Amino acid sequence: MAGRFVPAWLVCALGQLLGTMVFFALPMGQVQAALMVTLNAMCVVALVVPARRQHSGATGWYALALGQALSAAAWVCFYLYPLAAEVTVMAPSLGDVLWLSSYLVSALGLTVLARAQGADRVSVLETASLATAAAVVMWVFFVADHASASGMSLAARLVNAAYPVLDVLLLVSAALLVFTGRRCLRSLLLAGWVLLQLTGDVLYNIAVLDGSFALGGPGFAWWLVSFAALSAAALAPEGAQATVVPAWVRNAALVLVVLPLPVLLIIRAVQGSSADVAVIAGGSLVVTALTVARWSAFDRDAKISCAARRALRRALLRLCAVIMAVALLPLAGLAYLSVHQATAVAEADVERRLGTSAEVSAAYLGDKLAALRALVASYAERRLLAAELARGAQADPALLQRHVTALESRDPAFIGA
Template sequence: MGRDRWAGTAWLVVLAGCVVLRIILGASESDLLVTVAPYMVITIATPFVILYGTVRHRPPHRAGWFLLFAAQVFYALADSLAVADDYLSGEFLEPTPADLLYFTYYLLFATAILVFIRRRTPGWDGPSVIDALVIAISAGLLSWIYVLQPLTSDSELPLNAKLTQSAYPVLDLMLLILAVRLVMGAGTRGPVLYLLLSSMTLMLGVDAAYLATAIADGGAVSEAYLDAFWMLSLGLLGLAGMHPGIRHFDRRTDTALPDASPARLGALAVAVLMAPGVQFIEWLRGSPPSVPLISGACTVMFLLVLARMSGLVAAQRRAAITDGLTGLRTRRYFAEALSAESRRSLRSGQGLGLLIIDVDHFKKINDGYGHPAGDQVLREVARRLSSATRAGSVVARYGGEEFVVLAPHTAADELYALAERLRSEIADLPIAIDDDLLSVTVSVGAAAGGPGRGPSGGVCGEPEFLLRTADEALYAAKAAGRNRSVLAGTTPVPH
């Protein structure tokens, strides 16, 4: 850690010194190459700082960081060509070779962020995609009205220059979408994420300021304060690349992020209100607002927000009936299903089976391996139970280390065979806990229900009767030595 701290401090010292020197030289009458020298030191050093961090900390998946390194190499080459072009000719004849290198930088950087997103959030994350689209449409509207439209309407610029300059805000918008998607998706939080996002946000902001200044001044700009902010953005990116947290940056977290946190809803509210806000500002300025464009943006964002709200309602319904740890049904859902299936069984005369399954000696697993290992065991047991039951059955977590299986249209002999199959599914294959293989067994109590009355006078198909008799059978399985199945009303089979 001492070496990492020293490297980070050294990079900060070099960054601060170069930023201050660039501002001082910007106010002087120094030669161009001398003036931009501090900026070039940072832009050339940044990819090698990222490479140093990647080699030093050796993250498990390095493709994203190597792509960032390559992107920054192209960025440094593009800056070098841009400075050389400015020094030799004093004019920007677009598109220049530097522009092609900048475009390559954007594509490599975007690919790196996509790699991070796919590693941190495997699969389809619809809510985050919708949120990113809402914010992107809002930002795209601002970009068109205040950047792209003024550029394309400037009759003095040749077509090649218009196309080249218009490409940059479009590429910035692409990075903005990916940045929003990265922060709103799942994955570990920490310094690396916040440094990376701060760098991207600052870079996008300075690019927007550069374009706005260029439009206002009618040409290219190279103000020292813009260079200073670009340097700070590169410095933050370098800090992210050399931070030890890159070892687990692309690891998906087991903690679910709130799907409708105040920050996320606030960002969406600002994005949705941006369109009418722009229309009002343009009206105050006396400029004719682009009504079709703003109306179209409002319509699309409104439909996206409706889709988002529909997704939130569906997610809340799923959360109410889904156990957060195992992904099985909840006890509440099971109780409602048991009541419904019991009524159906009594009407139709068909059998109804109930299994209560308890993980043997689960406290020893928690005490010996820790609660995360215990959670892993519960998740794996749940997965095996789900895969070994037939369609139409209800598998639920009943509480703690207890599970229940509700099997409609199942006779007593079929129910015992199912109980034995589930017990064997758990016992026959150890569960991997870190570097250990842990043998886990379960005890199963089974109760078969249907029309008629039991020995105590209760109706066999009623929920209370099934739960009580299955629990008694489970107790008998434990008393007989565990790792066995017992059907209520029968003698435990020895193993």
């Protein structure tokens, strides 16, 4: 009777969440790793169900199933096999190749599902704006550091940089699915799966960089819960509860995504740093152009008069010019601060060098004067000594000894001479 009242997607999600709690209750070892692989493999089984039931979007579900199969194989290579064989797997490894392939195939699957739901031109432009902004943020905080990391091979740097890039690709595909104009439980669960996966990857990168990553640690919860969200999305109902995403939600999401770009430019200007400024400014201009194209698409779809359409286009062009000018203002401020800082550093360096030179010159002259005084005093002592010796038997021995001691104090080699 329970099966008639409890939805299958909820039963599956609760089962995997229970498996997550069991995972953290187990000690770190092969059993824990095997449970991780099993929970990931359950997603493959759940994803095959909608692929077999539906004709529309079946390819997308099969692609997601293949992506999770690759992910489960990657967990075997990265987690289960090293513990079972008691070996250390060096990075990059086969697991990295499988994970990167999993992300790529999963992004393709989400894109196919979005096309099946009827993704329009506006949704594509909104997604492109999201992709550009997310790519810039990922570059500034992750990719740039990995690309310039020292002490790593070229393959390791490429693999480390590829993970954030494919995370962005997966996020963009999920956004395209959400922005298609249909909001249902399945789409929200798929978006939740991507966000959980992305959060887990970001925390993993942070833990690796600061040396706090541990197999079976708390960060694994994000990936485990994402398995439950994906399995629930595969079994969740679709269509009957679909609603249109409100326009204000779409606009607010775009504003929140685009806002970090000018903020990053302002931060760089205040810091007086030129790091990644070209990437941030270029991303801002691309997002502006995509926003104008998005409103132009709305213009073509709307049934308004030609005069109103021309006025709207002129307003959009003025808005674009203002936004680009605002985007370039931090660059001008950055250039001024950079020149001012460079001038101040140069002046300080010149003053330091002049001060050091003056101190060295003064010390050198002081040493020379001291040596000259010692030389003069030495000659004076020798003249007095010679005069005393000229007295012959009447010379005072104590006075002679005092002259000899004074000369010896100035030149220890005097006695040997």
